[in-house]
Amino acid sequence: MKLITPISFVFQSVPEAIVFAIFFVALMGMRVKDNLIKATLAGVLLASSTVVFWAVELPFLVRFFLQLPVFWIILYLIFRAPFNKVMITGTIAFGLLIIAETISLELALLIFGITHADVMQSDFLKITVVSGGYVVLLIISWVMNKKRWSLFKQQEQIEMYTTKDVRKINTYLMVLVLQVLLIVSINLSYVTGFFQFSNLAFHIVTFVLIIVTGFLLFFAHNIITISAKAGELEAHKEYLKNVNDLFVTIRGQRHDFLNHLQVIHSYAKMGKTEKVQAYANSLFAEVKEISKITIPNNATLSALLQTKNVLMESDGIELDINVKSSFQNTALKDIELVKLVGNLLDNAREAIIENDVVKEQRKIILKIFDDADYTHLVVNNLRPTLTEEQIQKMLVSGYTTKANHTGIGLSIVQQIVERYSGIMNVTSSETDGTVIAIAMPIVNKSTPELTNTEAPTIMR
Structure with missing residues (x-):
């Protein structure tokens, strides 16, 4: 049975890949409207690469895990983002796309009483039953752009991560990527007939993996947020030190004020007017150096x-x-x-x-x-x-x-x-x-x- 036909390529594979690219752009924190042409180009190239891989006679999982690095390379060449971020974001976006498609598919099977075999044999069903998942991902992409949220938002805002912080963040993100890959491989294996377990086992495993992935995503975001707050605290401490240094200087000048008055008084008593003026000018210049940037309140x-x-x-x-x-x-x-x-x-x-x-x-x-x-x-x-x-x-x-x-x-x-x-x-x-x-x-x-x-x- 041919899994990809010209009709399903044009109306299902290409739109699917474009939605994936748009979702990738949003997760990266880039504006979708500014990268729509790039996302469309990436979608066409990703869909074309999928056709090439499906034409090769290889075991399904081997083909799938060979295809993913090609996705990373295409996304990297088009968007020119750091490759490690492309790899993490691309994998997560791909996994969430498959999860959205699976949920949309399962709901369609439940509501309309059709089977997986019916879907695989009909281009129309291939296109329509998963479209709900695409709509949801596009809405999520719009919301992320509106809120200016990204997977790396908190990490980008702070430069002062400790080695321990970086290690924690990278560990959780990599576990998240591996978890998503596992979900994707199980889902695709099931849909294409490679999954050998019962339906019940499949649903139980998928549910557990989705829950675990959700927890991993929550913990990763939590770690990034905590690290960001720690970085803000360090920045705040640095500027508080500046505040303290400034007012130490001011207090020092106030402490010396009486001494300065005594010198001026002595010059005045001796009638040395030029000395008084010169000393006062030098004193004024010193005070002005501090007071000129002393902002009330x-x-x-x-x-x-x-x-x-x-x-x-x-x-x-x-x-x-x-x-x-x-x-x-x-x-x-x-x-x-x-x-x-x-x-x-x-x-x-x-x-x-x-x-x-x-x-x-x-x-x-x-x-x-x-x-x-x-x-x-x-x-x-x-x-x-x-x-x-x-x-x-x-x-x-x-x-x-x-x-x-x-x-x-x-x-x-x-x-x-x-x-x-x-x-x-x-x-x-x-x-x-x-x-x-x-x-x-x-x-x-x-x-x-x-x-x-x-x-x-x-x-x-």
């Missing part, structure tokens, strides 16, 4: 900007800071504010360094201010500029134009902005350079905008 932001300012100075980058809001009117948590501002400044700084920008154009402008409804954050580096294609790609997690860099910074920024229904806009031109403008909704208007005397402005 937000010690965390003060510490962050102080730290970034020192880094910019060491790299010969001019930093122009104009802060007239402390972000206290938004719903942002301190750790999210650190990620938001820190990632934008880091990206701008690294872009300048990586592109060897000339001294005259090594400048970053940071503005934070409020209007009636939003707190605005603007980061502008005069060079380098970006093409429209680079702007479209830069928000994709993993994309970067910088060497030895993860490329997840702006993806994290975008996730934070969307989490609070904010607005993010990226522009780039020869005149203005690259500008990233973010607007976060104001939820508490009790804190007034900083006045000109309170707002730190740096122009070096």
